[in-house]
Amino acid sequence: MRKEILALNKIAIGYDKKPIQTALSFKLEKGEALGVVGPNGSGKTTLFKTILGVIPPLDGEITFAGKQVKTTIDRNWARSSIGYVPQGRNRGKLPLTVEEMVLLGRWGSHFSCFRRPGTDDWSKTQEALEIMDLTNLKKRDCRNLSGGEYQRAVIARALAREASLLLLDEPTTFLDLQSRQEFITLLTDLRKELGLSILIVSHHREELENLTDRVLLLEREKRGALL
């Protein structure tokens, strides 16, 4: 029997006490991939922010690796095992090498304020760069990477965190067709090789069919349904 990594039980998500989704329940097992689809405003990103503990759930329970997530300490603990991959639109004005960006993935789980990165942090960073075939680009400014290279670097950042769950929020939106296909193949391989659990939002249903085991459909002001 596969181990349960994440369980949402009758969760309500939203901002300022206004729910976007209510009574949302699903489970994700270790090594399983779940796709999330839904129109704009249906709460896909809010769902991710709730799982990450950025915003608290309005109701219901979240369980991570068998432990109920209630307090700030619980949220920080759960977050330390989650790798988040945003759309890849924000490259910022700050110059940052690929290596530094990947190292930052370990913030909050392995180092933080007053606890500087150690040799282990740097070696895990190099490992993640090697897995993602980015070693030769590690000194390059992130702003000068192509869309596909940048998304690989962001995945490397999640791997450096030693995450057991990847949350990917429309990761292929800004990629061309070829890069999109390569990215999905890469995720499929990673899932098999590292046993990662994946929760992915995408507008491209065909991508989800290739990568995921199940799909969660979110609709505005309706209960989410597993397809």
Next chain:
Amino acid sequence: MKIVEFLRIPLFQRAMLGAFLAGSTLSLLGVVVVTANLTTIRFALMHLALLGGAVALAFKLPLLAGALGGIMVASLILGPWAERFKIDPGMMSAYLMTGSLGFAFILFYRAGVPAMEVFSLFTGGLLLLNLNDLFVLLFLGVVVLFVFWAFYYEIELFLYDQEMAEALGVPIRLLQTGLIFLTGLAIGVAMRVVGALMVDAIIVIPALTALSFARGLKEGLIFTSLFGVIASVGGLFLSMGADLPVGASITVSAVALLAIVNLLKNKLNFRRRS
């Protein structure tokens, strides 16, 4: 008078030390101003300092204390309050800039506050620095260095991608408010060093120059500090050697550095392409 002779005079020694401290430490906050889009906010902070100064004089309190009080209130308004009431900090800055000036002029008129005394906040000068000013500069410089040392990775995450920083658990609102407050203090002190109209020469231009070619935050901070020192100390020497106003010499040095670095960068890029 030769430059060496100038340096025997305590007034110039204090100016040199002040230029070094401001150039090497306060300039680091320019990296935050440039990368976190706080360029409008810095004007709002200066205007609130003016209103704070006017309020202080109306209640017979020290001018500088009022200005710093104004900066504290402004950092609160631009940080957590802007967040709570969902107002864009840029929009809030626009309100504050015009609103604070209006209120300050009402105070000048109604409370008989001497406007020129308040506006003296805007007219600083390295040659006017006394020992107390140097201690304030040293203290603030140490605080700035400590903040960048202790929260280096949090600041890096915040400046690089706020969405990511939030997802990893960085307390970005607290960090933003702290950085705005520190930037406000640095602006307040820099106004005393070079005058308000030339604050950018110390706070913004060295960072702009460094970030145009730096490959990471560490490189960015090191070169910002270096350019800050070159511009402020070099500007001071220029003013002594060529008998020019100090603030203007520092500003011209900073702008010249920016132009030289950009020219070199373009030339190198051109060579690489061809």
